[in-house]
Amino acid sequence: MRNLPAFTLAGYDKGRGKLVQALWFAVMNTVFMAWFTPAGVRTMLLRxxxxxxxxxVLIRHRVRVLWPWKLEIGDHTWIGEGAFLLNLEPIxxxxxxxVSQEAMICTGSHDHRKADFRYRNAPITVEDGAWIATRATVLAGVTVGAQSVxxxxTVLTRDLPALTLHAxxxxxxxxxEPV
Known part of the structure; x- marks a missing residue:
């Protein structure tokens, strides 16, 4: 049986103090996610x-990033409208x-085997040339191999080798091969 009042943030480091967290939330929810904000401004804000x-890098509107300081994105990458990068741990x-529209990359979870429902978080890596298609979900601890789809x-719960399609x-x- 779950004992949710026993849940704590033990072992989870947000990486910045409460003031920076609050400032990011204010910026994310007013300027960063807005349709009228140019993509270049979004990358500037993340940096x-x-x-x-x-x-x-092209980041469309309505993209949510939990903690920018736990995010690394390589050259010429696209993040589509409404994508959610839930990065309790590094992405x-x-x-x-x-990363297509409304895709989710989620580094956080809970240990369903423990009564206190403690965190079971792990980083995620998406290697060069991969495609996370619309409304796909990549879960904690997974590596998406280079050029994979x-x-x-779909929901990806384990590593996907390079050049592989998860259907x-x-x-x-x-x-x-491309035509």
């Missing part, structure tokens, strides 16, 4: 809060990656 962002996204609407039916097969 100002400690994210490591490469050149030519490293390589170069030439596409996480198909639309809706849960199967894995080689990524087809």
């Amino acid at each position: 100002a809060f400690g994210a490591k962002i490469g050149e030519g 490293r996204i390589g170069a030439h990656v596409c 996480v198909a639309a609407g 809706v039916d849960g199967s894995r097969r080689p990524v087809p």
Whole structure:
């Protein structure tokens, strides 16, 4: 049986003090996510809060990033509208990656086997050239291999080797060559 009042933040480091956290939330919820904010301003804001962002990165509106200082994005990567980078732990996204609309990259979870429902968080790596398709979810501790595809609407719970397609039916097969 769960004992949710026993839950604590033990072992979880947000990485910055409460003032910086509050300032980021204010900026994220007013300027960063707004449709009228240019993509270049979004990358500038992330960098100002400690994210490591490469050149030519495109971040669309309604993107949510929990903690910018726990985010690294390589060159020429796209983050689509409404994507959620829930990074209680670091997220490293390589170069030439596409994270499509409303995809979720989630480094946090809970240990369902423990009564206090303690955190079971782990970093995520998305290697160069990968594609996280629309409404796909990548869960804590996973590495998405280079040039791999996480198909639309799927949930990825374990590492995906390079050049592999994780399909809706849960199967894995080689990524087809481009035409």
